[in-house]
Amino acid sequence: MNSTYKNILILTGAGISAESGLSTFRSSNGLWNNHRVEDVASIEGFECNPALVHDFYNELKIEVAKAKPNAAHLAITKLQQEYPGQVSIATQNVDTLHEKAGNQNVYHIHGQINQAVCLNCGQVMETWGDVDTETTCPHCHIMGMMKPNIVFFGENLLCMDKVEELLRRCDLFISIGTSGVVYPAAGFVQTAKYYGADTIEFTLETTANNFLFDKHIYGKAGETFPPFVDELIKKAKKEA
Ligand SMILES: [Zn+2]
Incomplete structure (x- = not known):
């Protein structure tokens, strides 16, 4: 060499x-912080229950903020x-x-845990605070279109x-x-x-x-x- x-x-x-x-993403039991990976890391999971997905990443954000x-x-x-x-x-x-x-x-x-992306205008915003189904995009001012800026299964x-x-x-x-x-x-x-x-x-x-x-x-x-x-x-x- x-x-x-x-x-x-x-x-x-x-x-x-x-x-x-x-916690590692793919632990041997297929769970990520006690959630099924499909529920919290897929577009289908997000469309089906966006509130649950937001909660999951908001909690993970707290864990990440503490980690050294x-x-x-x-x-x-x-x-x-x-x-x-x-x-x-x-x-x-x-x-x-x-x-x-x-x-x-x-x-x-x-992607990054401390970012959210607006599905309406594509703007990425940085935040350590909670993001939920009522969050308004600071760019296009549409409510409820923010997604954690995490690459879900099937996304590029x-x-x-x-x-x-x-x-x-x-x-x-x-x-x-x-x-x-x-x-x-x-x-x-x-x-x-x-x-x-x-x-x-x-x-x-x-x-x-x-x-x-x-x-x-x-x-x-x-x-x-x-x-x-x-x-x-x-x-x-x-x-x-
Ligand atoms: Zn927007």
Whole structure:
């Protein structure tokens, strides 16, 4: 493997948030905070019972607001500050732990818990407060058209033009805490590899797309990722 990279892209999934105490989206029992995923993360679920979906995300917002970034998030900040190359993040997580850790260039492909989007005019608004079926859009002033800015099943991912550009450009692709089963994110490694990137995954257990990575580092990312970052910075400084 190389030691100096010009463009590093880090894909993060539920595993990195789980180490900060936030429940993973796809737990083994198919529930998300005791709700069926179909009820709270699908367009059909939202159309059927928007009040329930709003309540769910309003509660999750409180949980996210309390959560603190862990050593893996903070190591990304260090990498961005001290590594002589570009470091970007594509995350499947809807929480804001990357931002809380001071990470820059974060692309939320599944949306963000602290945003709502108006289904009437498309305006995205940032809010940590409650959003419900009576919330008025600050842009078009229509009531009851706000949806959590979370990508539901069957909806297109966000920021994909930017992420695809980063995938083509990166020379190191790192995956942290992703299961490798949720497409299209599970296919990112393949694209990065096709364009010549080295690929590494930090994971607790063997992932579904394991064979696409050059290197696997097993364990909690909060323990395994910071020493990897230190080593990467050390090597780059030696070669500078
Ligand atoms: Zn609107």
